[in-house]
Amino acid sequence: MKPEHKDIMKARKRNIRLTVAYDGTNYHGFQRQTPPVVAVQNVLEDKLHKVFGDSVELAAAGRTDAGVHARGQVVNFFTDGTIPVDRVPRAVNSLLPPDIVILEAMEADRDFSARHSAISKTYEYRILQGDIPDPFERNYSWNIRKNLDITAIEQCLELLKGEHDFSAFRAAGGPPVSPVRNIYEAGLRVEGDGRIVVLSFHANGFLYHMVRNIVGTLGNVGLGWKSVDDFKLIMESLDRQKAGATAPPQGLYLDKVYY
Incomplete structure (x- = not known):
């Protein structure tokens, strides 16, 4: 405004x-x-x-x-x-x-602001794994056409928890804010026939394209292109160039805002 x-x-x-x-x-x-x-x-x-x-x-x-x-x-x-x-x-x-x-x-109270009064948010990201696409999921998930190493992804999610500098997952073009964020929860669940993998992130704030950049890097781990140790080194490097490509937008959902 x-x-x-x-x-x-x-x-x-x-x-x-x-x-x-x-x-x-x-x-x-x-x-x-x-x-x-x-x-x-x-x-x-x-x-x-x-x-x-x-x-x-x-x-x-x-x-x-x-x-x-x-x-x-x-x-x-x-x-x-x-x-x-x-x-x-x-x-x-x-x-x-x-x-x-x-x-x-x-x-709402006079001083309530949807943006400035928020204390945390949860985003979810949906992945459709497997080599057969689903026409009904094409606008609502990222189709990775191989089965993923779920255990390796879960180990990376544990590394994300807590307060860290997330510069490695920060896209250019966002507002000039601190790259330090606190991820309270980072989890994974498998839905339906086992082909849908849902990643969930609850944090006190998110950087520009942060979730999609994390998910793109997790996809590389799930495919075996990067190891869990590689993921840890990427986080510690604070270098966006070392992380994976940005995951596509259609898998991302703003799930809940907390006040």
């Missing part, structure tokens, strides 16, 4: 917090874009404007990239609109396309 808009918005009577789920396949990420490029924020703000009757500028917990999905994105906005908060999901969902859904709406 532009600084000159912030005071205007905060002068309004209500601060509304929304939990939103979306399929990011057809959008150029979450953050508002200049038409004809369409992002999730463009669509949400347009429909919220219709329901609340005033202009809406959303603050979001995470600016997901093009093709990335969310199960628990959190946004907030200030409004003078009078619609009761319990009627907001039904009213706005009736206008939204089917790939964006408001799950919950609530009145």
